[in-house]
Amino acid sequence: MARNLDYLNLHFNPFEPAASGVPLVDRLWVPERWKSSLQRFLDGMQRTQGAKAFAILGEYGSGKTYLLHWLEREELSKRRIRAFFFDNPGVQFYDLANALMRQLGREEFAKALWEFLDPRLADFQPALFRNSFQEWLRTVKKYRRKEDAIRELSRKIHEKEIADDEEIRYKLARLIVETYERPYFQYKDFVAGQRGALVPEKEEAPYFAAILRALRLTGGAESVAFLIDEFEEVSLQKRLTKRQTYEYMATMKRLINLTEREQFWIFVAMTPQAAEITEKLEPALWERFISHGEHRFQIPPLNKEEAKQLVIHRLDAARLEQGASQRLEQSAPRNPLFPFPEDLVESLREDIYSSPRRLVKVCSLAIARAASEEVSVPFTAKYLEEVQETLYPRPAEKDSPS
Ligand SMILES: Nc1ncnc2c1ncn2[C@@H]1O[C@H](COP(=O)(O)OP(=O)(O)OP(=O)(O)O)[C@@H](O)[C@H]1O
Ligand SMILES: [Mg+2]
Structure with missing residues (x-):
């Protein structure tokens, strides 16, 4: 002992x-020099359009993971930004979406959306289904009102400005209604070409944008942020095949596009060497990501x-x-x-x-x-x-x- x-x-x-x-403590402290660059970025970005992306660079053990957690706990919540933490996701956009859904849980996501949308079906006795999400789903199934329920949810999804596109609204609505049959959310349901796939090819980004909006609105947040740690793992060229490199770049591009269009922010942490490799792979994309060097902070010793x-x-x-x-x-x-x-x-x-x-x-x-x-x-x-x-x-x- x-x-x-x-x-x-x-x-x-x-x-x-x-x-x-x-560490296991309730408040995280960081040096002023680390703070000020991130706070400047956050202050400026809440007002402007353009890519809301930021790269944190640092050597081994310099505090990258710590700084991302500080952002999540201390800075983003204060600004009503709902943060999600990702530790070394894969290279594909799908990997990121998959990690997000695993983190949330399908039922949790669907239930929050249901509560937010508050769907009402004609000639349903309120007492029959107003009690709980589960009960509502069971009732819909029992009385074979699935299509009605999907229509009503889809209408509400439009009304609440989560998605315009009819196809995407339908998918989201179906996702809610089918929660009971398939309690676990799997992104593979969304990949094109599979049986029962929910989203047509090349539509992951608009669908993902709708999910981001749902996360923001159901959480009563101003915006959503992804904190992606160990991005170096995916950008170390020597381990990437040509195809993976292509996918890594496509993921970066989609993420940047999303930050431009949505109330969505991304913070990535990587080693300076990984940043250099990314820059070499596609200089224009990297420049866009870090806004010509303005959205980049290298943790000093x-x-x-x-x-x-x-x-x-x-x-x-x-x-x-x-x-x-x-x-x-x-x-x-x-x-x-x-x-x-x-x-x-x-x-x-x-x-x-x-x-x-x-x-x-x-x-x-x-x-x-x-x-x-x-x-x-x-x-x-x-x-x-x-x-x-x-x-x-x-x-x-x-x-x-x-
Ligand atoms: N500002 C800080 N205040 C207190 N402890 C800190 C601070 N910054 C970093 N640390 C501590 O230093 C250690 C290393 O930090 P961290 O794990 O964040 O480094 P890293 O850059 O992510 O390392 P790696 O390259 O291995 O991923 C951790 O124990 C962390 O809690
Ligand atoms: Mg780390």
């Missing part, structure tokens, strides 16, 4: 050993002050309740970095403190060790050096005598 962390004035280790993604703030914010989330920390403070003047020394950052190598992943890992191990063996606090420079070298041994000097 882990030792009590009271003597560190912590009730858990706020640095996760894997140092990937977001942390400076000393940012590294210090990162550690302070992490520690704050794990502090013991007021009383205990005050008792501790009486014996020692307040050091917000405690149990780390005030000159923590100065004690670490630059390649460690400037990388969020390395910094978090070093802090994590320092605290984990202090939980299992008695360590003097605040931690000494020697102790920190040991931890740092254990995790990230200093590379041997190239010209050192062998």
Whole structure:
């Protein structure tokens, strides 16, 4: 069992050993330099037309995933933008749509749409079907009113401005009415050429646009955003066949087009190398995506002050309740970095403190060790050096005598 962390004035280790993604805390902090570029983009975009796409670039462990989650939790909800997170989707547009539907669940989607559309069928006794979605579906089936129900839903879909096109309205309506028979949403239902396919070829984008509108309106949101992480996985050319490259570019194009026409935003995170590859594949498309460099942010290495703030914010989330920390403070003047020394950052190598992943890992191990063996606090420079070298041994000097 882990030792009590009271003597560190912590009730858990706020640095996760894997140092990937977001920690379990209720508020996420990010440096001002990261924030301002994204906030400028969001401020400007809510007023203008044009592609609402943004690329976040960063090296391994620089905080790309963390930044996307910060956007989702802190910034987009404040602006009433409904966000969906995608982790390494495939290259095809279909993959993205499929991931979206898996995330939502067909029943959840259909039910929300049904509630929003509030369909009324003539000579149906309200009590028969007004109770629940499930009951409505059962009643429609029992009295063989499927076509009536589809017609009414389709009319409402038009009235509520989700879709104009008759064909698309019909598909959406059918999707709702058939929820009971097929409870799970599968995008393969939408792919052309299959038996029972709902959407004709080349119509995925308008159909997808209708789904986006439905998501926005049912959620009472101003717009919808996709946060796509690990886009590099799909753009690493060496792994893509010619066909996949073509599909990747077609997906990008469709996404950009959608952001221009709909209340729809996309944020992608990738390594700078992946961005370069994408740019080489189709320079004009990439330029359009990042609006000639304006909608692009490369996460810079942390400076000393940012590294210090990162550690302070992490520690704050794990502090013991007021009383205990005050008792501790009486014996020692307040050091917000405690149990780390005030000159923590100065004690670490630059390649460690400037990388969020390395910094978090070093802090994590320092605290984990202090939980299992008695360590003097605040931690000494020697102790920190040991931890740092254990995790990230200093590379041997190239010209050192062998
Ligand atoms: N602003 C921040 N405040 C606190 N912790 C952060 C911050 N930014 C990143 N981290 C932490 O740093 C670690 C690495 O971040 P993250 O996983 O987001 O990097 P990444 O760029 O997505 O890495 P990869 O290239 O492997 O996907 C995670 O533990 C994350 O919680
Ligand atoms: Mg990541």
